Amino acid sequence: MKVLVVGGGGREHALAWKLAQSPKVERVFVAPGNGGTALASSLRNVAFTDIVQLRTWALAEKIGLTVVGPEGPLAAGLVDDFRENGLRVFGPTRAAAQLETSKAFSKAFMVRHGIPTAAHATFHERAAAHAWIEAKGVPMVVKADGLAAGKGVVVAQTLQQAHVAIDQMLPPDADPATCVVVEEFLVGEEASFIVVCDGTNALALATSQDHKRLLDADQGPNTGGMGAYSPAPVVTPAVHARAMREVILPTLRGMEKEGIEYTGFLYAGLMVDAQGHVRTLEFNCRLGDPETQPILMRLKTDLLELLLAATETGAQRQLDQMELEWDRRTALGVVAAAHGYPSDPRAGDTISGLPVPAADSMVFHAATVRVGDDVATSGGRVLCVTALADNVRQAQDRAYALLRAIHFDGMQYRRDIGHRALAR
Numbered sequence: 001m002k003v004l005v006v007g008g009g010g011r012e013h014a015l016a017w018k019l020a021q022s023p024k025v026e027r028v029f030v031a032p033g034n035g036g037t038a039l040a041s042s043l044r045n046v047a048f049t050d051i052v053q054l055r056t057w058a059l060a061e062k063i064g065l066t067v068v069g070p071e072g073p074l075a076a077g078l079v080d081d082f083r084e085n086g087l088r089v090f091g092p093t094r095a096a097a098q099l100e101t102s103k104a105f106s107k108a109f110m111v112r113h114g115i116p117t118a119a120h121a122t123f124h125e126r127a128a129a130h131a132w133i134e135a136k137g138v139p140m141v142v143k144a145d146g147l148a149a150g151k152g153v154v155v156a157q158t159l160q161q162a163h164v165a166i167d168q169m170l171p172p173d174a175d176p177a178t179c180v181v182v183e184e185f186l187v188g189e190e191a192s193f194i195v196v197c198d199g200t201n202a203l204a205l206a207t208s209q210d211h212k213r214l215l216d217a218d219q220g221p222n223t224g225g226m227g228a229y230s231p232a233p234v235v236t237p238a239v240h241a242r243a244m245r246e247v248i249l250p251t252l253r254g255m256e257k258e259g260i261e262y263t264g265f266l267y268a269g270l271m272v273d274a275q276g277h278v279r280t281l282e283f284n285c286r287l288g289d290p291e292t293q294p295i296l297m298r299l300k301t302d303l304l305e306l307l308l309a310a311t312e313t314g315a316q317r318q319l320d321q322m323e324l325e326w327d328r329r330t331a332l333g334v335v336a337a338a339h340g341y342p343s344d345p346r347a348g349d350t351i352s353g354l355p356v357p358a359a360d361s362m363v364f365h366a367a368t369v370r371v372g373d374d375v376a377t378s379g380g381r382v383l384c385v386t387a388l389a390d391n392v393r394q395a396q397d398r399a400y401a402l403l404r405a406i407h408f409d410g411m412q413y414r415r416d417i418g419h420r421a422l423a424r
């Protein structure tokens with residue numbers, strides 16, 4: 001079967017790498033892909049990303065399955081379009097993707113269906129939002145409604161920061177539909193809880209934990225994610241059961257009740273408190289990046305088989321009867337980011353020292369581009385160096401040893417990926 005992966009980040013490199021291992025896969029195409037997918041002999045990049053152009057190409061190429069990585073094409077209705085044209089595609093429709101694309105929708109949805117989350121209020125008017133934070137005090141979290149690539153959330157420690165965030169997210173000339181969500185600050189440890197959904201059933205992937213801040217000890221600005229590892233020890237079996245019972249299953253049932261079938265990956269960003277209570281910080285309608293890289297390094301099950309099962313319809317839906325097999329070891333990935341990331345990443349720095357692929361380590365590319373036999377940076381998050389080992393410490397040692405051999409001008413990375421697991 002020919003398979004298409006849509007996207008060009010580290011997550012998509014990992015998806016394509018894993019899919020290419022399936023004996024049933026004839027060729028994996030990646031649109032637009034990156035320098036890493038361009039260099040891999042089992043993968044082939046497709047230069048365009050326009051939905052109609054991609055669908056026309058996929059029909060002509062007889063693509064058997066399309067997997068969508070990022071939220072952008074989901075929000076733009078790629079899945080709706082491909083399905084209407086008879087193509088098999090794994091991902092949520094535009095309506096289902098609202099769980100991620102609108103914070104106001106997802107918060108209201110959680111309230112309607114009793115899904116635990118931070119107390120919140122939604123505002124279209126600045127004055128009301130300012131008055132609310134004056135009344136409630138700080139710390140407080142202010143969130144822009146639409147997709148913001150990790151930049152739409154401000155954790156305000158002072159009233160001043162909260163007021164500034166509101167003014168930025170609700171400017172005087174904003175469209176009347178623009179709103180902000182202001183919510184209670186939750187305390188605890190975060191985990192990424194990702195499931196595969198076929199519209200009826202949900203099957204959990206291995207747990208993981210991301211590191212969202214740029215600098216060591218969780219300092220500095222929020223980023224798309226500077227490193228991740230799997231499994232996440234904070235998700236004990238009891239927490240896992242609660243996450244399925246209190247968050248994932250009510251979400252699927254709730255979507256069904258509202259007439260929206262959810263197929264695709266569903267990512268619940270969870271806050272787990274000291275008592276093991278679980279609250280939902282956010283939903284993403286896709287896999288996490290960089291969480292995917294360590295998760296897929298541990299997946300032993302054929303990913304194509306899993307995604308084909310998840311795209312069955314009607315009585316053929318039997319995802320609940322599938323069992324996934326995981327490597328028992330820990331996988332840990334460290335992101336190498338470009339000079340100036342996240343505010344103003346520089347492109348065009350040549351990358352050297354990339355290791356040859358090995359069984360228990362992998363350098364997944366993100367913002368890279370092939371230039372002849374070389375690879376250069378082309379954006380913010382450049383590589384995710386991922387290693388498997390018996391425990392977190394050893395996986396960390398292995399990933400950092402590989403990373404230290406790699407060089408590009410301005411390279412920045414965190415030195416403490418996995419610190420929460422190590423502290424346990």
Ligand code: AMP
Pocket residue numbers: 118141143150153155183184185186187190212222269281282
């Ligand atoms: P989000 O995009 O909603 O996941 O927010 C990005 C990051 O902001 C999260 O990963 C958390 O670290 C932090 N965050 C968001 N909402 C809250 C909250 N209610 N309480 C504490 N931290 C939060």
Ligand code: GLY
Pocket residue numbers: 210224225284287288289290291
């Ligand atoms: N790493 C967080 C995300 O993918 O949203």
